[in-house]
Amino acid sequence: MLNNIWFIAAIWIGLAFAASLISIRLGIAVALVEVFMGVIAGNFLGLHETTQWIDFLALMGSLTLTFLAGAEIDPQSFKTNLKSSLAMGILSFVLPFIGVWMFAQYFLGWGILQAQIAGIALSTTSVAIVYSVMIEKGLSNTPVGTLILAAVFITDVGTVLLLGALFANFNLLMLLFIVSMAVAFFIMPYLTKTIIKKLGANSISNPEIKFILLVLFLLAWIATAAKSEAVLSSFVMGFALARVFINNKTIINRIRTIAFTFFTPFFFIKAGLYISLDAVLVSFGVISLLLLAKVIFKSAGVWPVARAIKLNVKISNYTTLLMSTGLTFGTISATFGFNSNIIDQNQYTILVTVVILSGVIPTIIAQKFFEPSLQEMNNRGKSKDIR
16 A cells, blocks of 8 residues: 555645644644654654655755745845845854854864764755745745845855865866856846747746746756756746746746645655654754754854844844754755765764754744734834845
8 A cells, every 4th residue: 555656645745734734723834844744754654765756746845945935035125135135144154164063073073074064064044944934924025034035045055155165076067057057047037028928927828837947947957967956046046037026926826836735745744754753862962962053153143144234133033043944955965975975874864853953943933932023024124224
């Protein structure tokens, strides 16, 4: 029975449905509940392995989430908040990288390369979780919401560049990926608008969405061939098309509906499968210390900037906690370290567990104690940069 594709699909969709009901009942972001469902499934329901098609749907979840997050950033607002976003985003990955690196090397006794992988993995911020939480509460297109998403993007770009600078090989495929992404960034808005104009945005066959997916898949192919990350190009394409979607809300709403209904549950539930409660108990001390280190160094980078740009204390706390989350890029960095024989199985398990817990714990605290209202995000977050 467990080998039947329809039964496996029913289990996963059943977990996603249960997560939706719990999310509505408790008022917690559905992404977090889906992660918890993955933990339960992996530790108590015997759902330890995935299939190739589940892995694909999970990849689609990360791809569409990062695309949608980029599409939520209004280019004009991004330009207005560029200095604030850069300051927050850069400090958000530089301080945790250096702090966790030093902590892992000199306190935990890890080697320098292992400690650097730890620093990179725990310097990331989860664009998937931040976007999911804010879109569920309608905060993503507020001035502060745009600022946070832009800062998250800068943080993760910095993390990817750092991983590449320290460990990756620069070759012709990497150059091809950079050039392809740059070309697509400039021509995608024109081509998408042309398709919408010629074929219409209300066609039942949705040619514009298929065209967008085609480009995302091609860039993902080049990215993976160059040993870079597909979600990076996805975010950039979302940002490139943000102005197009301002006048075509129907299209972005269709993509969001497809993503959150079918793709993202597989992504978040699969993330929860990585958490082994046995491993957490065995390495509880190290995991707790690394999680605490990540939050402390993230706070040192984000909170002072938030206050400096006149965000109030509540929104500054909320922003800091969301920027402390991790998931996709953190897991990718740890996986790279493991596959490259830089870190061992135990270190990999510790880092992935810390990454996923950082996606859950700070977000729950942010939602329960510091979540601002829509009015607060529009009005009380104003500064000389935020309009």
